[in-house]
Amino acid sequence: METKAALKALSALAHDTRLAVYRYLVEVGPEGVHAGAIAERLGLPGATLSFHLKELSHAELVESQQEGRFVRYIANLTTVQAMVAYLTETCCGGRPEMCVPVATPLPLPMVKRKPARPQ
Template sequence: MESKSAVQALAALAQDSRLAVYRLLVEAGPEGLPATAIAERLGIPANTLSFHLKTLSQADLLSAQPQGRFIYYSANFARMNALVAFLTDNCCGGRPCTPAALVSRRQKPGASA
């Protein structure tokens, strides 16, 4: 992933409602959800949701699949993984990164080693 693409994806996610939509779609898995279900679960009006879905689609973070009268939206997991890989590409000076949860369990503040 190029830096310009990463910035576009991060900019699309840098808004509360869009981030909530994206996280809901990630949780829903590859099957996705119809726009009506997204609006109901998150309490977002249809016209506002449409705007957010368009922004996420333009950033290639989700895809839309018409099914009958509904459009199902799902997270673009390949794009998500590429973004995460881009963000962690130079992590920890080339050494494997230790998840923060593991570090905090091993080294609690004020605890002696």
């Protein structure tokens, strides 16, 4: 990953709403979800969500698929994996085998969320 692409992705994720959208899309998985379901789940007005999805798409963090009148959004995990690789490529002085695995998620505190509605 080039530095400009890493900066674009990091900048896109450096906003609470975009980070929440991206994390929700990761949670949903590879089937993705329609924009309306994202708006409902996160309590966002359509215009606000549209703006943030455009920024995430521009940074290649989400992909979209047109389905008639609806658009399905899917997290692009490849971009985040490339970003993590970019950030850790010189880990431990170029000896990554000495570093703790970077893909192991740390336990997070419980967060209250709205219950998911069937789509």
